[in-house]
């Protein structure tokens with residue numbers, strides 16, 4: 395199988411440079427429009443697909459990002475491995491603004507977002523006990539190190555609904571009682587949907603602030619975040635540019651099974667499946683859902 399790397403760029407990362415045969419392509423999905431067109435091309439001989447999560451010009455809020463359409467569109471383009479890049483607040487003194495964290499766990503506090511491709515007429519249960527792919531995490535960590543940024547391997551990302559930032563009480567609870575390391579508004583349900591679509595997923599958190607718990611730092615403020623993001627954009631693009639060289643063009647099956655997540659996940663008996671939903675699932679679950 396061939397590698398195709400998908401990059402979902404978060405706040406401050408709306409395009410990447412250096413792709414050969416670069417082209418912004420629109421992809422139709424049964425889940426609606428993706429956040430934007432997708433920038434396709436190759437880098438070091440590896441096919442790439444870049445999607446700005448909020449759209450160019452930052453049109454979508456964390457709550458209105460079309461997460462299902464985004465993952466479906468990347469799957470349709472043949473993406474095998476997704477790297478998410480996100481701005482995040484920090485709950486730890488040693489995760490300082492400007493640092494990168496390779497997230498490996500999530501606490502999902504989002505509400506009211508469509509968080510599954512499956513449902514009535516085609517029920518499936520995938521495991522997200524380990525929601526990120528260690529192979530991609532290793533690559534992101536190595537790329538960040540080579541880029542010269544301060545990077546931390548592993549951390550728990552609390553996904554909140556937003557768009558408002560947390561209260562000081564929430565911030566302290568997430569940190570002290572729940573043990574979260576970083577906070578953002580977008581990696582859920584994105585990571586869950588990538589797992590359902592059998593795409594490996596890793597998350598690079600760019601720390602922009604100490605949220606609102608730190609006694610020596612004021613409450614999180616968007617102007618501080620933008621200043622850090624501006625300084626980080628080149629490092630994020632440099633990290634991305636190193637990924638094709640680390641992953642290579644040929645892809646073996648994922649040793650952690652991300653690309654076989656649906657193997658035993660389907661619950662609905664074949665003769666009870668809703669043909670309309672099954673048709674919508676063609677891209678993300680066609681491997682395990684043969685159509686008559």
Ligand SMILES: CSC[C@H]1O[C@H](OP(=O)(O)O)[C@H](O)[C@@H]1O
Pocket residue numbers: 403404405406447448455456479480481482556578579580581619
């Ligand atoms: C610009 S601060 C808040 C905003 O930034 C993060 O988005 P992303 O994960 O796409 O980088 C955060 O989750 C909020 O959506």
Ligand SMILES: Nc1ncnc2[nH]cnc12
Pocket residue numbers: 481482483484554559560577578579602603604605606614619
């Ligand atoms: N403190 C914070 N809370 C939620 N999302 C963020 N994105 C960047 N900083 C954040």
